[in-house]
Amino acid sequence: MSNIKVAKFGGSSLADAIQIRKIKDIVMADPERKYVVISAPGRRFQADNKVTDLLYLLKANMDQNAPYEQILQVVKDRFIGIERELDVDADIDVEFAELEERLKNGASADYLASRGEYLNAKIISKYLGFDYVEAAGCVLFGDKGRFLVEETNDALTTELKKHECAVIPGFYGTKPNGEIRTFSRGGSDITGSLVARAAQASVYENWTDVSGFLMADPRIVDKPRSISTISYKELRELSYMGASVLHENAIYPVRLANIPINIRNTNEPDEPGTFITSEEGAKHENLITGIAGNREFTVIAIYKNMMNSETGFIRRILNVLEDNNIPIEHIPSGVDTVSIVIANKYIEGKLGDVIEDIERRVRPDSIEVFEEMSVIATVGYGMASQKGVAARLFTALSEAGVNIRMIDQGSSEMNIIVGVEDKDFENAIRAIYDAFVK
Secondary structure, eight states: SSOEEEEEEEEGGGHHHHHHHHHHHHHHHHHTTEEEEEEOOSSSSSSSHHHHHOOOHHHHHHHHHOOHHHHHHHHHHHHHHHHHHHTTOHHHHHHHHHHHHHHHOOOOHHHHHHHHHHHHHHHHHHHHTOOOOOOOOTTBBOOOOBBBBHHHHHHHHHTTTTSSSEEESSSEEEOOOOOEESSSSTTTHHHHHHHHHTTTSEEEEEEEEESBBBSSSSTSSSSBBBSSSSHHHHHHHHHHHTOOOOOOOHHHHHHHTTOOOOEEEETSSTOOOEEEETTTTTTSSSSSEEEEEEEEEEEEEEOOGGGGGGHHHHHHHHHHHHHHOOOSBBBBBOEEEEEEEEEHHHHHHHHHHHHHHHHHHHHSSSEEEEEEEEEEEEEEGGGGGGHHHHHHHHHHHTTTTTEEEEEEEEEEEEEEEEEGGHHHHHHHHHHHHHHTTT
């Protein structure tokens, strides 16, 4: 590990010149902050638009032969305003002349979406006095769009060695033919993680508008406690189940290199935030680390007497889902039962065909379908070594009047997952939080 910190700043931290001045103060306060990864400008106020949203809207209008010039002008004015207020010359007029030419030639959605990060990084590199490193050619995807992990690490490592301090746009890279390819939304987190690994950083700082991870969603639980330290595995569970401070795929690159992540608040830079490390079973003030969940699942409950003695029973069910290109969230099972938990977005319009195909292939005694389900994960390494954790959780839900429709616990005993009806989602999370924290 070197004495290098990689600092990634999210859209809320870069929404306007006022916020960008804050990030300059943060970067300059620590000479170890050598590499800065930039998102597109986010909302300046509640009714404002994120630049990336505007760019996607622009593309949608183009595809529908609807007017798009006004949207383009709004985006252009946003960047010119930032450039002028920061008193730098990043050739934004020239950049937009090229962008308009690309639009006339049928620019792709990925290309357009990436311009928010690209243009913001161009301005901020000038403002910080850092070199600009283009993500295109360093963050690499294959011909079919598959992200190339090791090839990217090699390319970034080579390029970063040429720059003592640099600004890198997040969110995108290129295919072998030079075509721009983006990550999913929030993908600047991934770029930051990739840069941290390539730089062999001592820490990857992810600056946002919250002071680290909270034990539960503050929109559901009033003033939930913050988490000072969390392991990669615990974070992966919470991120996957809906805790959205950090993109779930941003964990893998730094985990490979054993680099800690520090979630920090741009507006409260003195707050220590949350450290994410490889250390499992880190001591927490509470028995659990956190609670997270998602709505809009469907559970297919399949019953067949003597299922456990029928070779290939579950495999045939999984083949049905694979044939329909449906990923699975969880598969809790018993001796004669198995439940398949699927996100609604994957099974929409396919449910009838899937049920019919399962009946044909495995001849179950019965199939029940539970729609409008929510899945909630209670996560923490401390749970495995303590007796009565599950009993406390189920008692809390029972006393809150929540009917549990599904229970699943991994072999690591790091989490307990319950399925409840959508209408009970928020009540269930509050009940679990109160049982373990208050």
